[in-house]
Amino acid sequence: MSTATTTAVAPLRIGPITLDAPVVLAPMAGITNTAFRRLCREYGAGLYVSEMITTRALVERNATTMRLITHHESETPRSIQLYGVDPATTEAAVRLLVEEDRADHIDLNFGCPVPKVTRKGGGAALPWKTELFREIVTRAARAAGDVPLTVKMRKGIDSDHLTFLDAGRIAEDAGVAAVALHARTAAEFYSGQADWSAIAQLKQAVTSIPVLGNGDIWSAEDAVRMMAETGCDGVVVGRGCLGRPWLFGDLAAAFGAPGIRPDATLGYVAAAFRRHAELLVEFFEDEGRGCRDIRKHVAWYFKGYPVGGELRAALATASSLAEIDELVATMDLDAPYPGAAAEGQRGRAGTPKRPALPDGWLTTREMSGEASRTLADAELDTSGG
The missing domain is CATH 3.20.20.70 (Aldolase class I)
Incomplete structure (x- = not known):
């Protein structure tokens, strides 16, 4: 934040x-x-x-x-x-x-x-x-x-x-x-x-x-x-x-x-995640496909927040918006922004490599x-x- x-x-x-x-x-x-x-x-x-x-x-x-x-x-x-x-x-x-x-x-x-x-x-x-x-x-x-x-x-x-x-x-x-x-x-x-x-x-x-x-x-x-x-x-x-x-x-x-x-409380983040999933479902015109696509975003959204491995795994296998809603409801949505733990690099980084040419x-x-x-x-x- x-x-x-x-x-x-x-x-x-x-x-x-x-x-x-x-x-x-x-x-x-x-x-x-x-x-x-x-x-x-x-x-x-x-x-x-x-x-x-x-x-x-x-x-x-x-x-x-x-x-x-x-x-x-x-x-x-x-x-x-x-x-x-x-x-x-x-x-x-x-x-x-x-x-x-x-x-x-x-x-x-x-x-x-x-x-x-x-x-x-x-x-x-x-x-x-x-x-x-x-x-x-x-x-x-x-x-x-x-x-x-x-x-x-x-x-x-x-x-x-x-x-x-x-x-x-x-x-x-x-x-x-x-x-x-x-x-x-x-x-x-x-x-x-x-x-x-x-x-x-x-x-x-x-x-x-x-x-x-x-x-x-x-x-x-x-x-x-x-x-x-x-x-x-x-x-x-x-x-x-x-x-x-x-x-x-x-x-x-x-x-x-x-x-x-x-005001990036866990509730704020969860709402953004849910909205993203909803828009993906609309884009793909397929609830199952949209929920599969949001899975790769789980770790990025909840980086640093008190969302345990079991809950993250469940979010990464959810197959419907209703299931996502049920999982979000189990979170401590008032949990505050975690500061440095949520900051910094995200996504791929890797190491230098000789370019393929x-x-x-x-x-x-x-x-x-x-x-x-x-x-x-x-x-x-x-x-x-």
Whole structure:
């Protein structure tokens, strides 16, 4: 629970979109579906981005993908993140979203460090191929027209192969509306401490569009501090909101926008958990599936609270909203916020690892015939969103 003082900042403008709070929800696979986005929006202001959508699957109108890009009527502005490696396919995917009026904002993912993505040259590996990156971003920005297109990236592949400054300048020249930097390399994955100094460097290099910072924002205080230390124009929040959707209310309030600061008793947390489950049931149109999906959130919501292992296990096997209600009723809902025990890192972290890359990928920043053949298969493993 934050005690951050209010820090008035200018509204964040991403193309024609103005955000009262300079806060963006980072795309997270299996997390940032319509249900979670709606829940976060109920607490505070910001831009709430979809799960990563594969351009090839979108162009092919894969049924799962088409469901993932469908927003609830309450969601505005509508934001979708795309993952692509082929300029023509990415351009076609952007055009589809624009011509069918399916998004008010489109983000391109060049930050994914997952081995099955980087092994084929996608995600955080792709900006190493400078001209390919330039062509994808330029064609996508052109296809987007008046819909703002942004880029999210990492520092680079590893400490010896940094790409963020070149990529930031290329994106700016291509006409994107903003760039966001997760201040880690692909090799760092989610380990260690984010290098906020890199965000400051990018802000110095990219001057005509907003620069957003991402990495290790676990509280409103962290967000305020990142903006003060780096000069960035806004923050992107990922793992810090897992099991804490009310963080967006705290962030909004900390930046002087409308938002509710939480009184995070166990009852407050349990109510958020129950609401999340309810929205998942609505999203999946299946009570059993919605209750299965909420299971992965149990540990995040109740981190540090007096909810014993047996009760947590029961919540993680509940198959109906009624069963969840019965379990919540057994809790000490007046239990106060536990302080440090509920704070800090949540979600995956892991250890640094050597990035999986196509053979010879680092030999040159130009595209070779072999690299082109590898990229032809890059979207297959992530087809369907």
